[in-house]
Every structure is written in structure tokens, then in C-alpha cells.
Amino acid sequence: MIVVVSGLPRSGTSLMMQMQEAGGLPVLTDNKRKADVHNPRGYYEYETVKRLASDNTWLPEAEGTAVKIVSLLLYELPDDLDYHVIFMRRRLAEVLRSQHRMLAAQSMDGPDDDAMRQHFERHLTELGQWAAVKQNIHWLDVDFQEVITTPSPISQRISQFLGLQLDEQSMAASVHPLLHRQVVEHNNGP
Numbered sequence: 001m002i003v004v005v006s007g008l009p010r011s012g013t014s015l016m017m018q019m020q021e022a023g024g025l026p027v028l029t030d031n032k033r034k035a036d037v038h039n040p041r042g043y044y045e046y047e048t049v050k051r052l053a054s055d056n057t058w059l060p061e062a063e064g065t066a067v068k069i070v071s072l073l074l075y076e077l078p079d080d081l082d083y084h085v086i087f088m089r090r091r092l093a094e095v096l097r098s099q100h101r102m103l104a105a106q107s108m109d110g111p112d113d114d115a116m117r118q119h120f121e122r123h124l125t126e127l128g129q130w131a132a133v134k135q136n137i138h139w140l141d142v143d144f145q146e147v148i149t150t151p152s153p154i155s156q157r158i159s160q161f162l163g164l165q166l167d168e169q170s171m172a173a174s175v176h177p178l179l180h181r182q183v184v185e186h187n188n189g190p
Contacts, residue, residue: 003066006074007088008120010095012144013068016088017044020066022174023166028067044068052076071127083137084162090144092117151175
């Protein structure tokens with residue numbers, strides 16, 4: 001089994017990787033992308049993942065670990081391995097705001113919010129349909145807001161989903177609500 005932590009950009013995937021590591025699950029990361037003001041506890045990325053479409057020979061080394069794979073690359077997972085996908089869901093308004101702040105800090109312009117929202121909504125719908133027919137993919141949606149506000153039950157749910165004896169108390173303790181900085185009230189968008 002390979003534990004895949006995925007979601008849209010800025011949806012809490014690094015937080016979920018931190019929880020997995022705190023719970024005792026090895027994480028596959030190379031630490032090439034260093035922690036910064038946007039992710040002060042690190043990005044937990046593995047550079048080789050970016051080449052998944054052209055090179056998946058590294059996937060067997062991910063067995064028994066958690067690896068972060070951005071949602072657009074999930075389609076590239078080969079069918080001959082078993083995956084438990086923990087998919088982070090976050091309000092799109094918060095995703096967009098967080099992404100804009102990160103791009104602005106790098107002096108980069110982001111795409112139009114409405115266009116990006118439509119793109120993300122379409123992608124999430126298509127991804128859900130794709131995953132629903134995959135026999136080798138086991139899927140768990142995890143709400144970012146719930147992780148922040150009630151990490152203990154989420155930690156237990158993840159441990160049960162994976163069928164592993166993770167340290168749920170340490171997983172929950174690794175969540176720092178003060179790092180949830182791009183807060184958008186629910187009535188201001190999904």
C-alpha cells in the first residue's frame with residue numbers, strides 16, 4: 001500500500017503529511033523545497049513526483065510510506081499498485097486567497113479567481129468520477145477546517161482508513177490552528 005496525500009494547491013496537504021509523520025508513518029520527501037513563511041513547517045514534497053507522467057519507476061520505494069502528489073498527477077498512478085488516497089478538501093475561497101498571497105510574495109500574478117474557481121470545480125468533479133471506478137484506489141476525503149478544529153477524531157478516522165496503528169494523539173498534537181491564516185467564512189464562498 002502507498003499512502004497518497006493529495007488535494008488542490010494550498011489545501012492542507014503539507015499539514016496532512018506532518019500528521020502522518022507525527023503518527024509514525026514514514027514520509028517520502030527530499031526536503032529540497034525548504035520551509036518558508038507560507039509553509040513554516042515545510043512542504044513535504046518529493047521532487048521526483050513532478051515527473052510521474054514520464055517516470056513512475058520510483059513508486060515501489062513509496063510502498064509503506066506517505067507521499068504527497070498534487071491532484072492533477074493522480075491520473076498518472078499506474079493500476080498495478082494499491083493506493084490509499086487522503087484527499088484534502090478546503091474552501092475554494094481560502095485556496096485562492098492563499099495561492100494569491102504566495103504568488104504575490106514571489107512577485108507573480110495569479111490567474112483570475114473566477115476562472116480558477118471554475119477550473120478547480122471542474123477538476124474536482126472529473127477526479128471524483130475517475131477515482132470512483134478505480135479498483136486499486138481507496139479514497140478518504142478530509143476537510144481542512146475539521147482538521148484544524150477537531151484533529152483528534154480526524155486522526156482516528158485516518159488511522160482506521162489506513163488500517164494502521166498510528167499514534168493518533170501525536171497526529172492531533174501536530175496540528176497548529178494558528179497556521180490557518182487564510183480564513184474565509186463559509187458564506188463568502190465554498
